Amino acid sequence: MVGIKGRRKALTVVAAGLLAAVAVPGLAGASDGDRTDEIRSAFYGGHARNVILLIGDGMGDSEITIARNYAKGAAGRLNMDSLPFTGAYTTYAVSKDAPNKPDYVTDSAASGTGWATGHKTYNGAISVTPDGKPQPTLLELAKQAGYRTGDVTTAELTDATPAVLAAHVVDRTCQGPADMAKCPDNDKAKGGAGSIAEQEIVTGADVYLGGGKQRFDQTVTGGGTVIQQAQGAGYNVVTDKGGLAAAKPGTKLLGLFASGNMPQEWTGPLAKVGGTAPSKCTTNTAYDPNAPHLSEMATKAISLLEGRGRRGFFLQIEGASIDKRDHAADPCGQIGENVEFDNAVKVALDYARSHRDTLVVVTADHGHTSQIIPLEAQSPGQTATLITADDAPMKINYATNTPGASQEHTGTEVRIAAQGPQASNVLGVTDQTDLFGTITRALSLR
Ligand SMILES: [Zn+2]
Incomplete structure (x- = not known):
């Protein structure tokens, strides 16, 4: 066993602790009702x-x-505040040299x-343990088990969060075949599995939507681009809203809607030393009209992945630029990304309302x-004042x-919040690696 593995603690749920841990949908300020029955009915395990x-x-x-x-205002609630179970999880990494x-x-x-993968690793590692060993991912395991799979982001598709599902490299910067300086052993030219972009095509998720076209335009060892490799592997490659709208189920889809990260939703004054005048945010008028928004990508991804097959789907959706x-x-910028991410949460919750066997x-x-x-x-850092x-x-x-x-x-x-089968496993304080167990159990992947 490498590194510190998250330890699942037995959750002893007592009524008082449970109520304290659960978000209060639709209630502004003080809770005015006994929600015990509502919460009890949201508890179920299974598949x-x-x-x-x-x-x-x-x-x-x-x-x-x-x-x-x-x-929404201080007493308002976001869509993400309405999930029945909310807990917290720890996020630490481990040292590469002393795991x-x-x-x-x-x-x-x-x-x-x-x-x-369920494994702790060092900063920069993409689904490898500190010794560089690849570990199977949720998306790979789900695909092997017959689920349809999707990976959606507002960052480059080769950025860390989408990459961890579908690639294994020792350094996150190894995004395209021309970016392999820090991953000599992963380089195709040296017999490795190649860059993140190349590995994503080989892993073969049914739907990839996001930015990062620049990585897929790079030339692979032996000639041709990653996009050409993708087309050779059966992908329909689209680069704008029209292409996304026209995509049909049954064909793998690679949507690359920006050269780098997708555009940002809102603009406003940057924080500065000494502060800003009180301001409001505005919609980014320079948002590429040909680029879909995250909630639109979420809607399309779900419509392409759902179906009548024996198995359902596993889909990850990332709002990447809250961070950026x-x-x-x-x-x-940060708030606009968070609000659009919350719109994508609503898309997922709307789907789950009519598909109760969906873990969100x-x-x-x-x-x-x-x-x-x-x-x-008087902060020594940068501040901004917004009118809410x-x-x-x-x-x-x-x-x-x-x-x-x-x-x-x-x-x-x-925060970690959930609803649906296995959702109550997010209650209390868990570790990020425990989420691997919750999802693999929900999909019976082990
Ligand atoms: Zn960051």
Whole structure:
């Protein structure tokens, strides 16, 4: 056994603890009713036909609260607040050279490897253990078992969170065949399995939707591009909304809607030292009109994956740029991504309403830098003040790195919420690696 494996603790659920751990849908402020029966009826184990796993990258409790305050008001509720079971999970990575030691602040590669494979690893690793050994992923296991599979993101499809499901490399930067400097042993030219882009095509998920066309345009060893390899492997490759809309079930789909990351939803003032004037966010008028939004990709992915076969589907949907705009101390950017991610959560919940055998999990990979601070606080970092849905000022602080430098992830535990078969396993405090067990059990993968 390599590294620190998450240990599942027996969950002794007592009524008081359970009520404290559960979100309160539709109730603003104080709870005014006994919800015991409602919660009891949401408890069931057994088998799920489908799993929809929604990852808000960098979506810690602070990011959720900022988005809620801005978009719904402090007493409002997001779609993700309505799932019946909510818990917290720990996210730490491990040291590459001393895998028995934690690295308290994880990146998306190590955290994604945690739920994708059930193994702790080091920052930068894509579904390999600290000794570089590939581990089977949820998507690979689901596909082997006959489920249809999908991987959707607003980042490049070769970025860490989508990559952990469908590739195994020792460094997350090895995204395309021309990016292999840090993964000599994975290089095709040296007999390895190749870059993340190449491995994703070989893994062969039914649906890949996101950005990162630049990686798939690169030339592979022996000639041709990764896109040509994908077409050779039977993929319908589309690059705009029209192509996505026209895609039909039964053919594998690779949607590449941006050269790099997908465009951001909202814009507004960047946080700065000394603060900003109170402002509101605006829709990004420069959003590529040919690029779908995350909720549109989610809707299409579900419609392509669902069907009457013996098996259902496993689908991961990532809102990637909550993290990326948080790094940039861009509060409106971050909130817009979080709100669109919440729209994708609604798509999943709407599907689950008529497909009760669907396990829906909404979680994050790690916490991030943004914090709500008092209006009078004098932060040494960058701040911005936004006027929220409450018509009240909210001051947001970015101070996990020198002003102007990329703001950093944090090592906090994060929310995990769920509904459907096996959902109650998210209650209490678990570890990211436990999610692998919850999903493999739900889909009877072991
Ligand atoms: Zn990040």
